[in-house]
Amino acid sequence: MENYSELLRIVWQEYDALAGQVATEMRDFGEESKTSDYEVLRDPWEEFALQVQEEESVLFDAYELTIRQIGAKILEAQSLQDIVLLWALTDGALDSEDDFLSRSDMEGTIMAKLGEHVRDLAIKEDLVHYYRWREEQVEAEEAEANKELEDACDVNMDSLLVSSENATSLPPPDEDFPLHGGENEPSLFD
Numbered sequence: 001m002e003n004y005s006e007l008l009r010i011v012w013q014e015y016d017a018l019a020g021q022v023a024t025e026m027r028d029f030g031e032e033s034k035t036s037d038y039e040v041l042r043d044p045w046e047e048f049a050l051q052v053q054e055e056e057s058v059l060f061d062a063y064e065l066t067i068r069q070i071g072a073k074i075l076e077a078q079s080l081q082d083i084v085l086l087w088a089l090t091d092g093a094l095d096s097e098d099d100f101l102s103r104s105d106m107e108g109t110i111m112a113k114l115g116e117h118v119r120d121l122a123i124k125e126d127l128v129h130y131y132r133w134r135e136e137q138v139e140a141e142e143a144e145a146n147k148e149l150e151d152a153c154d155v156n157m158d159s160l161l162v163s164s165e166n167a168t169s170l171p172p173p174d175e176d177f178p179l180h181g182g183e184n185e186p187s188l189f190d
Helices: 002-028 044-053 060-076 080-088 091-095 103-124 128-153
Strands: none
Touching (some): 002 044, 002 080, 002 103, 044 060, 044 103, 060 103, 080 091, 091 103
């Protein structure tokens, strides 16, 4: 059992290394390949990581397709021995009843496992620069909203104040129109 644990650790490290290659290739696309308007995100990898960490956009399928294409290219470069080793510890291998599988069948199963490792890597991506930038954006928007509110409420208080010499007192209630309806009618203000 100890040998199996060691083998599993080695295979998982290889999946993590392959996921790192996917991330590196997405980073290499550069800023000009970004799809978002967030200037603080540096490349498509950071855009993908942000969507994994927060919420998927309508372009998430395009990222997934890109990751599959990069992953397929990376797996193509692997030896058949490496493919068999990567495949041997997947759920597909453990559930398989086939005596023979083609390389492409194994790569399909490996791709699903690689996708999990790519997603895990994206979850761990440090996007602190984005979160700081977003916090600054929110603070700036709040400051602007507060300024607009202050401007709207900025009324010359002198114009609202009535000087004592211009003040008049309210006339006494009109006896023909009392503030309440009399003894038989309830008051409007009760």
